[in-house]
Amino acid sequence: MADGRSTTAHSGENLLFLTDEQLRQGIEAMFFAYRGFTADPDRILADMAYGRAHHRAVHFINRAPGTTVNNLLSLLGVTKQSLNRVLRTLIEDGLVESKVGKLDKRERHLFLTTEGQALEQKLSDAQRARMRMAFRDAGPEAVAGFRQVLEAMMDGEMRFAYKRLKDSGI
Incomplete structure (x- = not known):
């Protein structure tokens, strides 16, 4: 591009x-x-x-x-x-x-x-x-894919901590 x-x-x-x-x-x-x-x-x-x-x-x-x-x-x-x-x-x-x-x-x-x-x-x-x-430039599909890649790169313990924060709604 x-x-x-x-x-x-x-x-x-x-x-x-x-x-x-x-x-x-x-x-x-x-x-x-x-x-x-x-x-x-x-x-x-x-x-x-x-x-x-x-x-x-x-x-x-x-x-x-x-x-x-x-x-x-x-x-x-x-x-x-x-x-x-x-x-x-x-x-x-x-x-x-x-x-x-x-x-x-x-x-x-x-x-x-x-x-x-x-x-x-x-x-x-x-x-x-x-x-x-x-995110706006990349579009919604790319954003979703980006998040999936980042979460997949996290170690199990970090993924758990991330999920806890994400789910806390704070």
Whole structure:
């Protein structure tokens, strides 16, 4: 196509038996798409001396207000030390609030403050705009196929966590 998108999927090529070269092209497309997907939030975060770990924490705290530190550890797949460093910064900067659990005093429940919600909105708006444009350009069948491919690439545990979030309706 003139706009740079491939017409390979519509040319009758058998996509169930991809060559190594076709798989390499898919891998490279994912790398470049991820760069594009994270570019806008990265610019916003750089002004605040934050990174992608901060973005992921803010995103998932927003998706599940009151989530525990242990749940966030599981979702993000990072070390406790790494998450503690990120949370400490977000709490000190007034973006996240940590509350002691009512049933278990050892638990810490995490909530975004008004400032944290504003940052999350700004970051998500940038990514939603990019995804909306890409989804609109690709069409509904491609969007459904894209989601199927992404879900198929997830490990079982991650697919379960993703499904739980998706089904939560938050």
